Amino acid sequence: MKISGVGCWIVDYIYKDINFLDFSTKKYASKDGKNGIIIGEANLVNELENYFNESINHIINDISKGQKPIKRLGGVAIIATIGASQLLYDFKDIDFYYYANIPDTTIGKYVYDTLKNTPLSLEHIQIKKGQDTLTYILCEKEKNGESSRTFIGSPHIHPSTALKVQQLSNDFFLSDINYFGHIAWEYIVNNDFSYILKKCKKNKNITIVSTASDASMRNKKRWILGDSDDVYNFIDFIIMNKSEALHYSGGNDLYDALKFFKSFPIEGILITDGTNPTYIYSRGNMSFPFEGFIPIAEDIINDKERGILSKGDTVGCGDNFVSGVIASIALQLTNNNKQIDLKEAGILGNINGALASTIHGGFYEENIQGERKKIVENYYYKYKIKNE
DSSP states (O other): OEEEEEEOOEEEEEEOSOOTTSHHHHTTBOSSSSSSBOTTSEEEHHHHHHHHTSOHHHHHHHHHTTOOOEEEEEOHHHHHHHHHHHHTTTOTTOEEEEEEEEESSHHHHHHHHHHHTSSOBOTTEEEESOOOOEEEEEEOOOBTTBOOEEEEEOSSOOGGGOOOGGGSOHHHHTOSEEEEESGGGSHHHHTTHHHHHHHHHHTTOEEEEEOOOOGGGTTSSSOOOTTSGGGGGGOSEEEEEHHHHHHHHTOSSHHHHHHHHHTTTOSEEEEEETTEEEEEEEOSSSBOOEEEEEOOOHHHHHHHHHTSSOOOOSTTHHHHHHHHHHHHHHHHHHTTOSSBOHHHHHHHHHHHHHHGGGSSSSOOOOSSTTHHHHHHHHHHHHHHHHHO
């Protein structure tokens, strides 16, 4: 089985324990939801620099009080693809590929060296002369298993390392599963997204798409995925959080959002909502029919409070939820299941996403291969006993 991922990769600079109520910090927080830093959302560097007439380095240094950041590999697509490959590392008949260009810089070397220590194939990752793209993440203290995190970055990858459609080789379109994570980041691919998805489906591939908060869409009444709504006709499984579901559908509530997405032939919809239950809809064609909510992985949250697990942040929890879903679908297909159990995929997603809150950033760096899988399996069995 061949699984190919494409979309957002980034290097995150993470700042901990940010207090936006602090006198010297709250001046940067938006008062009108338009200007200044919108807490808990994605923000654009150039807009903040223009509004405050200060460099982003000055703004970040002022807010963090000179804190040295935690540097981590991040990005929706790369984190989800790596996570799935770690969970299925011992399945020699399942290969994971990622398509991207990485700059020939110190940051680029950090990314490449990090990827070398994962089960991911580097065959379709190219080193290009180019510039870095970073995201600054401001994390507040965790409360009841949740913590607000605010992203400050660019609307898309730097043009010097943008992936070209021609770089999606025949191997990509002959994959069993094509995964696209925050495809707007790869803006050139995004402009031809419906064509690419249609070509994947022509080859009877399974297409999985996950979204992210998109600051460049903030002033639009409804966010657009890819080049047009036609993309929804070629998506098998779509994964997003509740806020994104409302934005991309233009709905006022979950009911409105679901009405929009169900109007297309999407096979499955998974919507997370922080520490609230996860919504799952399965149409019943290639997957078992199901609609309802499943509990989050409470044992992981409880074990963090007990000190059994470390406390990290919620950066990348959604991306790691996606990795669990991808891994479960791939595993079910490998086992020749006639239909996919999307509820089962959501369970593995919930556990994997919750586990990401025990680390800083979205990338789970293993000390030994199989470390992550062992922990996830332990909590998976606990989850099944508790909820089945």
